[in-house]
Amino acid sequence: MKETIREFMLEIMACYENEKAMNFTRNPLARKIKRGFPQMLRETFFSGGLNYSVRGWAGWGNWVDNPYILINHRSLMEQTGNALSVIYIFSADMQYCYLALVVPWERMDTDRIYKDARSIRKKIRPRNSDIYSEYMDLRSEGETARRIEEACVFCRTYGVNDLPDEMTLQNDLHEMINLYESYIRFKKFGRTAYRGKDGSKRRVFIKFRPGQGNVPCHCEAVYADSDRYTGEIVEAICERSGCSVIINTAPSVKYDLNRHANFRNKEAVFEYRDTLRRILQYKEILGSDEKVTVPFLHIAFHAIKKGDSRGSEIRVSYTEPASYSMINWFANRLKEKTRKLSIRGGSPVQINVKFVDRQTNLFQRYWESCRIFNGENKAYHFIMAEISEDLRSMGREALVEAFSETILDFSLEFGQTQRGTWFERQIG
Numbered sequence: 151m152k153e154t155i156r157e158f159m160l161e162i163m164a165c166y167e168n169e170k171a172m173n174f175t176r177n178p179l180a181r182k183i184k185r186g187f188p189q190m191l192r193e194t195f196f197s198g199g200l201n202y203s204v205r206g207w208a209g210w211g212n213w214v215d216n217p218y219i220l221i222n223h224r225s226l227m228e229q230t231g232n233a234l235s236v237i238y239i240f241s242a243d244m245q246y247c248y249l250a251l252v253v254p255w256e257r258m259d260t261d262r263i264y265k266d267a268r269s270i271r272k273k274i275r276p277r278n279s280d281i282y283s284e285y286m287d288l289r290s291e292g293e294t295a296r297r298i299e300e301a302c303v304f305c306r307t308y309g310v311n312d313l314p315d316e317m318t319l320q321n322d323l324h325e326m327i328n329l330y331e332s333y334i335r336f337k338k339f340g341r342t343a344y345r346g347k348d349g350s351k352r353r354v355f356i357k358f359r360p361g362q363g364n365v366p367c368h369c370e371a372v373y374a375d376s377d378r379y380t381g382e383i384v385e386a387i388c389e390r391s392g393c394s395v396i397i398n399t400a401p402s403v404k405y406d407l408n409r410h411a412n413f414r415n416k417e418a419v420f421e422y423r424d425t426l427r428r429i430l431q432y433k434e435i436l437g438s439d440e441k442v443t444v445p446f447l448h449i450a451f452h453a454i455k456k457g458d459s460r461g462s463e464i465r466v467s468y469t470e471p472a473s474y475s476m477i478n479w480f481a482n483r484l485k486e487k488t489r490k491l492s493i494r495g496g497s498p499v500q501i502n503v504k505f506v507d508r509q510t511n512l513f514q515r516y517w518e519s520c521r522i523f524n525g526e527n528k529a530y531h532f533i534m535a536e537i538s539e540d541l542r543s544m545g546r547e548a549l550v551e552a553f554s555e556t557i558l559d560f561s562l563e564f565g566q567t568q569r570g571t572w573f574e575r576q577i578g
Contacts, residue, residue, distance in 0.1 A: 154194055155319040158187045162217065163244045163310045170213040183208040183217050191219070195323065201225070201420045215242040215290040216298070221327075225334055225354075225417055234270065236323075236330055239298065242290040249326055250286060250305035251333075255297040264300045271303050274333045276325070283307060304329065328353075339400065350385075355400040355418040356407075358425050360432040362392030366565040367447040367557045368429060370396040372407040372422075377453040379542035383549060384451055390554040394429045396422065410518075423522075430523065441525030445476070445564040447557070448519060452536045462492065462499045462545070465536040467506045470520050472528035476564075477503060480533060483559055487552040493540045506534075 162183070169179045188204040196202045201224050208217040218239035226233045233254050240247050253266040276282045282304045288295040306322055308314065314322070328351065335354045350357045361368075369388060374381030374397045381397050388395040398407055398418075405418035430436050430446075437443045454463060464484065468477040481503045488499040524530040541549055 154190060154316065155323065156313060156316045158182075158190075159238075159247050159308065159313060159319075160310075162240055163247070166217065166240065166244050174209060174211060174213055180208045180213075182206075183219070188219060191221075195320075196424065201417055201424070214294075215292055216240055216288050216295050223330065223334055225338075234303070234330060234333055236326055237298075239286070239288065241288050242295070245289075245310050246287070247308045248286045248288075248302075248305045249308070249322060251303040251326065251330060252298065252301040253303065255294070255301040257297070260297055260300050263297055267301055267303045270333065273336055274303075274329060276304055276329055278325075281306065350395075350397075352399065353421055353425065355398065355405050355421050356396050356425060357399050358396045358429065359388055359394060360429050361388060361394035363433050364565070365392040365394075365557065365561050366433065366435060366444055367391070367393040367449070367560060368395070368426070369393050369449045369451065369553075369557075371451050372396070372398045373402050373452065374398050375400070375402050377542070379546065380451045380453055380537070383537075383542065383546055383553075386546070386550040387553050387557065390550060391557040393557050394433070396425060396429075426519065436523075437525070439525060440523070441527075442523050442530045443527075445529045445560075446523070446531065447476075447480070447560050448530065448532045449553075449557075450532070450534050452534060453542060454536045454538045456539050461497050461538070462541050463502065463538040464488070464499060464541065465502050465504060465534075467504045467534040467536070469506050469532060470524070470528065470530075471505070473531040474505070476531045477533060480531075480556065480560070483556045484552060487555055488548070491541075491545060491548045491552070493544050496540075499541065 161179075165179055169177060174180055183206040185206065188206045191204050192202075196204065203222045203224070204219065206217070206219045208214060216239055218237050221236040223234075226235070235252050235254075237250050237252050238247060239250065251270075253263060253270060255263055257263060271284065283306075284302060284304060286299050286302045286305050286307075288299055290296075306326070308319075313319075331354050332352070335352070338354065350359045369384045371377075371380040371384040374384075384395050384397060387393060398405070400418060402408075405415045407415070407418055407422050409415055409419075411419040427436075430442065435442050435444050435446060454465065466477065466481050466484070468474070481501050485499075485501045488501070491499050520530055520532050535553075537549065
């Protein structure tokens, strides 16, 4: 793993004091703090989403005692007591670096800053609270350092002599971002967003599970708030097949993930993009050009409106012409696994395949995933699976089994998965 965070911390702790004796203007270390590392962090950690800004500070013409990197979510960038930021900040003696949640400190009233931090501390709580502190010691007599110390909500402390490895540092940043997003969700929807009992991770607008790393398939339900059956189906498929999953948890009327980014839904769409990229990174199937390197199946589950179908029906739609052979394989395999399925002795399930021109409104935003992650190998296959109401409400268990087995077949036939204990257990 490339040492992005750890390498930066070590360099600042080792070199900052000596560099302060040098001219600030055009200093390489000052440039790294202000532009180089923030840019690297954006590209490696936040590259899939536009909700976050990252900027560094080492001074304006002169060196400051406590250089820092500030991470902001676009919805909390206003400088008020209700705003919040994530910060990496170094003590003046360069013996410690803190990763912290802080309220705005650009105010002279330190008592107000302290009260704002305490108020937010009562609303959110880290999962492993024993490893967090509420206090920072920046070891500076400056007024700015004192205000930043008062602004601390929670923090992690890293000493120069016991700096964790890169994986731990990245996981710590993920956990701090999760805590940060739980506060944003609390502000928007009045409830916090912690890891679910089912292993899902909640963000501001969605929840997700990365699934098994060796299952190159992703399922999602972006209208789960308006049709609970699709959400239940997707979660059950994830549990049975090991695929990754994204489920919308915000009101889709306002934060519609099936639309191009606009003024109303852009924060939700940016979060969705970032999460999907995280999932692909976790599965280790993105190449250096950010394109998938192995066949990958992306299934979006939707509901067929009541009265808009003729009996038990599953509509399989696709938008990438190069995916025809794969979609044909998928539909045939699904037909095979649902041939005995009927609701209350009615007609068997109909599987109807349809190509949808990406210029039409029907596919809305979904074409972008193919465009972003598909290289010359055309290995990223997007499918929309629309399911009739009778199947969603009364045939869920059989549907889950059929889709899960199809996903496992895909993993074995087109992925890099070998049959083993886990797959035999899922299939058996």
